[in-house]
Amino acid sequence: MDHARSPLYAAIDLGSNSFHMLVVREVQGSVQTLAKIKRKVRLAAGLDKHLNLSSEAMQRGWDCLSLFAERLQDIDPQNIRIVATAALRSAKNTDEFIAKANQILGHPITVITGEEEACTIYQGVAHTSGGKGKRLVVDIGGASTELIIGEGFDAAALTSLDMGCVTWLEQHFKDRSLTEASFDRAIDGAKQVLTPIVERYRSLGWDVCVGASGTVQALQEIMIAQGMDEVITLAKLHRLRKQAIGFGQVEELDIDGLTLERALVFPSGLSILIAIFEQFDIDSMTLAGGALREGLVYGMMNTMQQQDIRIRTIQSIQSRYQLDQAHANSVANMAANLLRQCGDKWIVEPIAEDMLNSAAELYEIGMSIGFKKDGEHAAYLIKNLDLPGFTQAQKQLLAQLLRQYREQLQPIGAQSAVSATSANRILRILRLAVILCHRRDSQTLPVVTLDAENDALTLTLPHEWEANNPLMSAELALEAQRQCDQHWPLTIA
Numbered sequence: 001m002d003h004a005r006s007p008l009y010a011a012i013d014l015g016s017n018s019f020h021m022l023v024v025r026e027v028q029g030s031v032q033t034l035a036k037i038k039r040k041v042r043l044a045a046g047l048d049k050h051l052n053l054s055s056e057a058m059q060r061g062w063d064c065l066s067l068f069a070e071r072l073q074d075i076d077p078q079n080i081r082i083v084a085t086a087a088l089r090s091a092k093n094t095d096e097f098i099a100k101a102n103q104i105l106g107h108p109i110t111v112i113t114g115e116e117e118a119c120t121i122y123q124g125v126a127h128t129s130g131g132k133g134k135r136l137v138v139d140i141g142g143a144s145t146e147l148i149i150g151e152g153f154d155a156a157a158l159t160s161l162d163m164g165c166v167t168w169l170e171q172h173f174k175d176r177s178l179t180e181a182s183f184d185r186a187i188d189g190a191k192q193v194l195t196p197i198v199e200r201y202r203s204l205g206w207d208v209c210v211g212a213s214g215t216v217q218a219l220q221e222i223m224i225a226q227g228m229d230e231v232i233t234l235a236k237l238h239r240l241r242k243q244a245i246g247f248g249q250v251e252e253l254d255i256d257g258l259t260l261e262r263a264l265v266f267p268s269g270l271s272i273l274i275a276i277f278e279q280f281d282i283d284s285m286t287l288a289g290g291a292l293r294e295g296l297v298y299g300m301m302n303t304m305q306q307q308d309i310r311i312r313t314i315q316s317i318q319s320r321y322q323l324d325q326a327h328a329n330s331v332a333n334m335a336a337n338l339l340r341q342c343g344d345k346w347i348v349e350p351i352a353e354d355m356l357n358s359a360a361e362l363y364e365i366g367m368s369i370g371f372k373k374d375g376e377h378a379a380y381l382i383k384n385l386d387l388p389g390f391t392q393a394q395k396q397l398l399a400q401l402l403r404q405y406r407e408q409l410q411p412i413g414a415q416s417a418v419s420a421t422s423a424n425r426i427l428r429i430l431r432l433a434v435i436l437c438h439r440r441d442s443q444t445l446p447v448v449t450l451d452a453e454n455d456a457l458t459l460t461l462p463h464e465w466e467a468n469n470p471l472m473s474a475e476l477a478l479e480a481q482r483q484c485d486q487h488w489p490l491t492i493a
Contacts, residue, residue, distance in 0.1 A: 011083075011294075016143035017041070019041050021037040030317075045057065086160075119155060119295075122148040124293065127309065135149070142166040165268045173186065211288060215266070219236075221259075222258050226256050229416035289388050317385065335429050341451070347426065351394070355398060405430055406434060411486055428457065446465045447462060448460065
């Protein structure tokens, strides 16, 4: 094996509904996905009442692993982790399945406990999702559901419960009919399973809630296809429940944005999620950037420092695209200084300040393609790059900020990361910071003051500085005109 190249890592998860394989390599302190292979094996559906796996289910699993085995041949054995979860935890004849599976793969499979699974899921979320404070993580699998509360990289509560979208399908939608009654039974059944942990989790509390499973991903895809934003709420879940009931049968499900392969377990996963929202009084949930497989992969990479995920992502992109980091820091510092002077209440969402900082650190990325239309190039790259730590809505906002960090100015419309008012205010600050740092020399930066009165801004510069910097003075005068044209008063004093 050529060790001069960046080594490959592989994580395989033998789940109760699907088997997944993730192949990655480490690039400039970030993880680059090279392959994602998924097969719907539905192992849990092959468990009989005595908890024995049927020979058909085992054969489906072995056939899938024969495909995975081919990809493992070129990867260093110490960079491979293979784990099995709920269905193989509970099956009586697991040993028979594992013995043959080990032979096929040529690598050992570990059947992990529910707590180990929850812990690894949390690490996957922590390494790929941004945000500060405590988070509640929910992962609805095929035969188990994990709920974790943690902060940073440390989990405070880990629970794995015996319910999942495959087992709930067999228990509550066995005749495949979608009615108020079948949904009520599935939701009530899930609430009973959740009851023992509700009090403890509520007393621990959390600041944000993220979902890390196929069910949550499917929900987000449906909501975006139907013109909703990415934030999952109880009202949206009940709206989708109503849509599902309208089709009458699982086989008839044809909801906009729902893939055919997900349709079978969608009603059961939706029921479990509704129960979780109601039992824990959850306001909103977003999709996590990663879960079990990502947790396995990051666990093998010793070089991945446990630091702020967004900062790590930005530094990795700056390095990959050879951005001028010293200049980017100057622009970010100038933007932060200008925003601070506008007062605490000028933008209401704390995340807006983070988005301004990220945009300032990355604003020149489009120039790696070309100076002409660099804003469009930047927006395209940001939308399409993997950005661990940023949600889809945050990526969308970043792309909008970078599309027009200079020259033409159009207001940013309503979107879900922050309010339109905050989005446009940080866009104005970004544009000013870029102009003020245009000499790319931190020694020449002017000492400026910025006063804000609602949307009216007054930028005050040293008098002699304007005389010595006629080009930048002209740029600022032009920018004042552009902002005024959008009914955002900007006075240069």
